[in-house]
Amino acid sequence: MSKVFLQRGSKEEIEDGSGFMPKFDQNGLIPCIATSAKTGDVLMFAFMNEEALQKTIETGEAHYWSRSRGELWHKGASSGFVQKVTDMRVDCDQDCLWISVEVTGDEAACHKGYQSCFYRSVPVGQKPDKALNLNMNKTEKVFDPKDIYKD
């Protein structure tokens, strides 16, 4: 364990203390919520491993662990949509991170071309008797994935 992170302590130390004791799960990952510093919207949800978290802290740019590619993922390295971290928070039991980010350019965070990965709504508040239909939010793509991801 890096000396930047402390080993997990007592429940009191974890919840009330000022020591940073992030909990990495059995796969060595901690979930991270990224919201837009500009709009407050949730842009994306991803995971960091210890290296990604350390690089994020050191550089101020969001790094994740890509579970699909199995590699460190400097967000924006291929798309150009780098995420500058303006605030990082940890939750009460220190097993989840929340970062506020400023995104280079058009604020896009989703590989589908939208600003946010959460571009569809689920209808709530009724007892559904059949499969639910998602609703597209009133949002336009800010880029065409074909133009950005060449391979």
Place this chain on the structure above:
Amino acid sequence: MSKVFLQRGSKEEIEDGSGFMPKFDQNGLIPCIATSAKTGDVLMFAFMNEEALQKTIETGEAHYWSRSRGELWHKGASSGFVQKVTDMRVDCDQDCLWISVEVTGDEAACHKGYQSCFYRSVPVGQKPDKALNLNMNKTEKVFDPKDIYKD
């Protein structure tokens, strides 16, 4: 699988379609981010299983799966801080949910008495040479946990 949720389809169906195909992980859980409909702040991060998600959709009140207690968790049932869901969204690959909630009373979501579980900041943007110190955000407890959780 409930008929409310569809079985996972092709990548195109999952990312571009209007069918709701939530991905539950190997433990039968899907992560859920809850933000305040009033302030936009991330209040908490938790998991839903199929039953919790279905109850949330049917009742419009957030239900989670408590991993520590191993039971369905109607948020606010003991504390009174019920979360009324004003919007639910699903992300591009349908393996994460984001709900906006209105909280009964003092907006508290955290068992520690704070409005948000994310009451501490992690310093970012410097190369740390020693263990990081978390900073308390400028936030007051809105209740004393001892007054709410009697046992």
